[in-house]
Amino acid sequence: MRRHDGRRGGWRNGRRDRWFGHGPLRPTLLLTSFVLTGYAGVRLLAGDWLWVTAWFVGAALVHDLVLLPLYALADRALRAAVPAGRHRRTVLNCVRVPAVLSGLLLLVWFPLITRQVAAYEAITGLSAEVYLGRWLLVTAVLFAGSGGWLAYRLSTDRRREVDAPSAE
Amino acid sequence: MRVRPRLPSRSAGWARLVPRPRSGPFSARWWRSPLRGLRLTSPLGLVLLPGIVLLLGTGLLSYAAYNPDLSPANDMTPDKGWLGFYLFSWPTDPDWLYRLTQGVHVTLGITLIPVLLAKLWSVIPKLFALPPARSLSHAMERVSLLLLVGGGLFVFGTGVLNVQLAYVFPGSFYTLHFYGAWVFTAAFVVHVALRLPRAVRAVRARRTVRAGSAGAEESERERAEEADARLRPPHPVEPTLSRRGALGMVGGGSLLLLATTVGQNFDGLRRTALFAPHGGSDPGAGPNGFQINKTAAHVGVTPERTGPEWRLALHGRGRELRLSRAMLLELPQHSVALPIACVEGWSTSDQWWRGVRLLDLAALVGHRRQPPDLFVVSVQPSGSFRAAALRDNQVRDPRSLLALYVNGEPLSLDHGYPARIIVPAAPGVLNTKWVGRMTFGALS
Known part of the structure; x- marks a missing residue:
């Protein structure tokens, strides 16, 4: 005991760190939060608990393991497809921006765009056919605008290249 | 003859427990x-x-x-x-x-x-x-x-x-x-x-x-x-x-x-809401052409339920009245401009509603002063919110109506003909359409 005082203190600190990490405030906050989670969670799962759990967990899994890898892969494919060169960045982003915006609209409104809402027309008295057309149109406008911007950038760049030697 | 596999050395066994480089x-x-x-x-x-x-x-x-x-x-x-x-x-x-x-x-x-x-x-x-x-x-x-x-x-x-x-x-x-x-x-x-x-x-x-x-x-x-x-x-x-x-x-x-x-929240801008479910265009033209939450056909409201045989059952302090639409039209009519706003996030600009004040209907069944809460039941046979309760402050607001007209014309079937509730600032589902029974002082 005389000899190991310091060590014992160190060991005690080690054990405390293992349990509390950042002091007692953090676990207290977390435990309080879990009480609320439990209180609401019991009610959330009161009905079809298996399917609700599947939805809750599935939302995170689909996002983290399907959606996110999918757009990471799409971007990797794009980067592989565009060769190195002075305009690589411009070309990449002129594809990225319209693709991201169009994909975002599809992600948010896919039930309407892909006509998954069977009763939409009966419920609202509105036509469900318009959404796919609108999405295609917006997508076309985005890519056309981006293509126009790219063409403009490339042409001004080329002009600068032509002008550059005379300026020297 | 089988070769006895060489036992892993002690150190190799331990090596398995040492964290490998993560991949x-x-x-x-x-x-x-x-x-x-x-x-x-x-x-x-x-x-x-x-x-x-x-x-x-x-x-x-x-x-x-x-x-x-x-x-x-x-x-x-x-x-x-x-x-x-x-x-x-x-x-x-x-x-x-x-x-x-x-x-x-x-x-x-x-x-x-x-x-x-x-x-x-x-x-x-x-x-x-x-x-x-x-x-x-x-x-x-x-x-x-x-x-x-x-x-x-x-x-x-x-x-x-x-x-x-x-x-x-x-x-x-x-x-x-x-x-x-x-x-x-x-x-x-x-x-x-x-x-x-x-x-x-x-x-x-x-x-x-x-x-x-x-x-x-x-x-x-x-x-x-x-x-x-x-x-x-x-x-x-x-x-x-x-x-x-x-x-x-x-x-x-x-x-x-x-x-x-x-x-989707402004009639003047609705055309710009290309993807909002109640954006783009209105379901029709004319005074009744504004957005519909649920059509009559979808929730099973037929012209038979709302035709000449329709009566409003009005209950109050021990009294019960059955009123036809013609009788309702003989009561004092009031106009009010109010928007309709739905829990699904869309709303319309002000519509001109015309009909009988909830206050006046309460008075007809014995609640002359300070009418109580009100329970409203629709003739709608299916779908949620066929019935809803309104609190006394909503009943007492002189702008709260049992509307019979909108924008100068009788309500269309999709907007609640023969009569619907309209209460200022209330969510759309509490503005019951196709009203069949109103009970003052009850909550179910």
């Missing part, structure tokens, strides 16, 4: 985007913080707007317990109150989706971080983060599906969205408490650097730098998009969603 997404080398770092995550978080607080606040207000503690007919989550601690009598002033709160709730929610997705993208390596937990506290924190991410996606997902009328979730939307939001809130509060200081420090340090850092703030800058490194990949690929460009793209996505949604 795949569990290795920091897997993540290579040069954009990741606290400098990307912090501004996204600082946008989400007020945004989500506003979403939670307007969501709680929407629940209060139903007056769920008034009658079981109004309460879609009757086992709420303490979660209804804040409920209050929903006012009738200003008459655009629910239009504002619910319009903000839905439109802002849709607008924040790109920010939420970008935030999740920026921190995804943390999901795979090993070891799973360094301490019990850290383990709890990671569980809380899973609830935050799962809860966030769940609440946004159910909301987005519900406004599109894609009722595919496993249960009542109200139950899932309300309790799901509370589960999310529990994790959100912890997350803000633990991370807000770091995010503020990162953004402030960035500003300091830009302003030409003074020596005093040097340590602060270093601390922010250190925190940034936690989210930054150790071997980033060459950047093809600046951090500012990435933030611009996220903002552009939000603007695009906002621009193609917000029109």
Whole structure:
């Protein structure tokens, strides 16, 4: 005991760190939060608990393991497809921006765009056919605008290249 | 003859317990985007913080707007317990109150989706971080983060599906969205408490650097730098998009969603709401041409139920009256301009309603002064909210009508012919259409 005082203190600190990490405030906050989670969670799962759990967990899994890898892969494919060169960045982003915006609209409104809402027309008295057309149109406008911007950038760049030697 | 396999030496056996170099997404080398770092995550978080607080606040207000503690007919989550601690009598002033709160709730929610997705993208390596937990506290924190991410996606997902009328979730939307939001809130509060200081420090340090850092703030800058490194990949690929460009793209996505949604709240802008389920065009032309929540055909209201045989059963202090539409038209008629606002986030500008005051109907059945709460039942045979209760403050408002006309014409069948309720600032579902029975002083 005389000899190991310091060590014992160190060991005690080690054990405390293992349990509390950042002091007692953090676990207290977390435990309080879990009480609320439990209180609401019991009610959330009161009905079809298996399917609700599947939805809750599935939302995170689909996002983290399907959606996110999918757009990471799409971007990797794009980067592989565009060769190195002075305009690589411009070309990449002129594809990225319209693709991201169009994909975002599809992600948010896919039930309407892909006509998954069977009763939409009966419920609202509105036509469900318009959404796919609108999405295609917006997508076309985005890519056309981006293509126009790219063409403009490339042409001004080329002009600068032509002008550059005379300026020297 | 079988060769006895050589026993692994003692040291090789132990080597198996020594952590191997991590591979795949569990290795920091897997993540290579040069954009990741606290400098990307912090501004996204600082946008989400007020945004989500506003979403939670307007969501709680929407629940209060139903007056769920008034009658079981109004309460879609009757086992709420303490979660209804804040409920209050929903006012009738200003008459655009629910239009504002619910319009903000839905439109802002849709607008924040790109920010939420970008935030999740920026921190995804943390999901795979090993070891799973360094301490019990850290383990709890990671569980809380899973609830935050799962809860966030769940609440946004159910909301987005519900406004599109894609009722595919496993249960009542109200139950899932309300309790799901509370589960999310529990994790959100912890997350803000633990991370807000770091995010503020990162953004402030960035500003300091830009302003030409003074020596005093040097340590602060270093601390922010250190925190940034936690989210930054150790071997980033060459950047093809600046951090500012990435933030611009996220903002552009939000603007695009906002621009193609917000029109669902204004008759003059409706055509611009290209993707909002009640945007684009109106279901018809003329005085009755404005947006319909549920058509008569969809909920089984037929002309037979609402034809000449239709009578309004009016109950009060021991009295019972049966009134035809012609008799209602003989009572004093009043006009009022009020909007219609739906829980699904769309609303219309003011419509001119004309009909009999709820006050006058109460007087007919013996409630001459200070009429009580009112229970309204529709002739609608199917669908939710066939019946709803109105609180006394709503009944007593002289603008609350049993409307017979809208915009100068008799109500169309889809808008509630022969008679419907219209109460200022009340959610659309409490403005019962195709009214068949009204009972003053009852709640069921």
